[in-house]
Each structure stands twice: as C-alpha cells, then as structure tokens.
Amino acid sequence: xxxxxxxxxxxxxxxxxxxxxxxxxxxxKAQAGLAAPDDMKFWATTILTFIGIAIVASIVIQIIFHILxxxxxxxxxQLQNGKCDEKEVEREINQExxxxxxxxxxxxxxxxxxxxxxxxxxxxxxxxxxxDYAPAVMLxxxxxxxxxxxxIESVTQLYFYRRGIRNG
Amino acid sequence: MVKKFVxxxxxxxxxxxxxxxxxxxxxxKAGASRQTILAVExxxxxxxxxxxxxxxxxxxxxxxxxxDYEIKEIKK
Numbered sequence: 001x002x003x004x005x006x007x008x009x010x011x012x013x014x015x016x017x018x019x020x021x022x023x024x025x026x027x028x029k030a031q032a033g034l035a036a037p038d039d040m041k042f043w044a045t046t047i048l049t050f051i052g053i054a055i056v057a058s059i060v061i062q063i064i065f066h067i068l069x070x071x072x073x074x075x076x077x078q079l080q081n082g083k084c085d086e087k088e089v090e091r092e093i094n095q096e097x098x099x100x101x102x103x104x105x106x107x108x109x110x111x112x113x114x115x116x117x118x119x120x121x122x123x124x125x126x127x128x129x130x131x132d133y134a135p136a137v138m139l140x141x142x143x144x145x146x147x148x149x150x151x152i153e154s155v156t157q158l159y160f161y162r163r164g165i166r167n168g
Numbered sequence: 169m170v171k172k173f174v175x176x177x178x179x180x181x182x183x184x185x186x187x188x189x190x191x192x193x194x195x196x197k198a199g200a201s202r203q204t205i206l207a208v209e210x211x212x213x214x215x216x217x218x219x220x221x222x223x224x225x226x227x228x229x230x231x232x233x234x235x236d237y238e239i240k241e242i243k244k
Contacts, residue, residue, distance in 0.1 A: 002203045095192065095202065102204040102213050161203070164212020 003069065003096040004103065005161050010065050011058070012154045018054045019147045022046070026140075037134030047143050069093070106160040114153030121145015172240045179209040182227045182234060197226035 026046060029035040035042050073092050078084045125141040183189045191209070195202040199222055200215075207213035208223070215223065224231040 004201075004203065095196065098195075098201040100200045100204050101216050101219060102207060103201065164207050164210070166214060 002161065005158060006069070007062075007065065008154050008158045008161070010061060012151055012158075014058055014061050015054070015147060015151050015154070018050060018057060019144070021053075022050045022143075025050075035136070037136040040135050040139070043136045043139045047139060050143075069096075102165065106157055106165055109160065109165065110153045110156035113156045114149040117149035117152050118146050121149065169241045169243060172242050174211075174238045174240055175214045176211065176236045176238055177208065177234055178236070179205075179223065179234065182229065186227055194223070194226055198222040 026035065026043075029042075029046075035046075070089065070093060073096075074084050074089050077089055077092075121141055122145065124145065125138045128137045128141055129135075179194070183191070183194060191205045192202050195205045198205065198219065200219055204213065204215070204219075205223075208215050208219075220231055220235055224234045227234065
C-alpha cells in the first residue's frame with residue numbers, strides 16, 4: 001500500500017472518529033435536556049468547537065503518521081541493507097510524497113464527488129426548514145453532509161488509487 | 169458495436185533492457201511518483217503527453233517505442 005493510500009485511510013478514520021465523537025456528545029446533551037432543538041447558539045457553538053477539534057486532530061494525526069512512516073522506512077532500510085542511511089531515507093520519503101499529475105486528477109475527480117454530496121446536503125437542509133423541522137436538524141444535516149462529503153472524497157481517492165483512473 | 173481506444177505500453181520490457189531499472193528509478197528520472205509509474209505500466213492510467221515524453225526520454229527512446237494503441241470493438 002502506498003503512502004497516499006495510507007494517508008487517505010488515516011484521514012477517513014480521523015473524520016469518522018470526529019463525527020462519532022460529535023454525535024455521541026450531542027446525543028448525550030440532548031438526552032440530558034441541555035440541548036433544545038431550537039437553541040441555535042448551542043448547536044452553532046458545538047459544531048464550531050468540533051470543527052476546531054477536527055482541524056487540530058487532523059494536523060496532530062498527520063504529524064504522528066509522518067513520524068511513523070519515517071520510522072517504518074528507516075526500519076525497512078535497516079533490515080534490508082543492515083544500515084540506515086539518513087539521506088537515503090529522506091530521499092525515499094520525498095519520493096513517496098511527490099504530488100504529480102495523477103494525484104491532481106484523482107484529487108479533482110474525488111473533490112467533485114465530495115462537493116456534490118455537500119450540495120445535496122445543503123438542499124436537504126433547506127428542505128428540512130421548509131418542512132418545519134427544528135433549526136438544529138438543519139444545522140446537523142449541513143454539518144453531516146460536509147463531513148460525509150469529505151469522507152466520500154477520501155473513499156473515492158482510495159478507489160481511484162486502487163482501480164486506476166482514465167483521463168476525461 | 170462501440171470502439172474503445174486502448175493505450176498500451178512497453179515500459180516493463182524497456183525497464184528490463186535498461187539494466188532492470190526499478191520503477192522507483194524510472195519515477196525519479198521522469199519526475200513522477202512511483203505509484204504513477206506503476207499505474208501507467210499496469211495500464212491503469214494514461215499519462216499526459218508531457219509525462220509520456222518524459223518517460224520516453226528516461227529510456228532514451230521515442231514516444232512511439234514506449235506507447236502504442238489498439239482499437240477494441242466492444243458489443244453494446
């Protein structure tokens with residue numbers, strides 16, 4: 001499995017953990033009667049907090065992932081050659097991290113699918129308002145659609161890396 | 169009947185005759201990632217004209233010696 005596939009899987013797991021943590025937190029608050037469906041301030045604050053947590057968690061997890069990747073490459077080099085050449089390891093890491101035309105094409109196609117999902121979610125959120133659902137429902141649909149859109153984007157990337165991609 | 173344009177390549181053969189050049193070495197010479205070279209070689213990705221020229225250049229051959237095409241007719 002290549003570096004990019006591993007990175008995509010890490011990203012999916014991070015997003016999944018964040019969305020699970022959010023819904024566990026929100027569900028518990030709602031069960032305890034601390035989150036009224038029309039309390040927009042509570043929901044907006046919670047969503048904003050979790051967006052912040054998601055950004056920080058993504059950065060921290062990516063840093064840990066890169067450290068582990070470097071250790072893995074160094075250990076592999078040590079096992080294969082009996083020595084660990086720092087420059088050789090650095091060269092291999094740089095080579096793994098190159099973003100070329102295929103990566104850009106995959107990213108573009110995956111992003112298009114992710115945006116479509118977010119767009120559908122936006123429309124669904126508007127429909128929920130028209131159907132007289134609580135504002136919290138609208139906010140949660142919006143939040144969920146962006147998270148699911150992002151996860152679908154990552155899954156699509158993984159699919160294209162595995163199956164290959166054609167121009168056009 | 170639908171005509172399908174399939175791009176083929178001789179990268180594996182060319183690597184063999186280039187002293188068993190690794191995909192990693194070819195990737196470095198062509199300025200692409202190893203994964204892209206792997207995908208091109210497996211026919212999973214049709215490279216841009218620029219990358220195709222760079223791959224040919226890495227072997228010191230013309231683009232026609234690396235890539236070829238075939239038209240397949242598929243029943244609809």
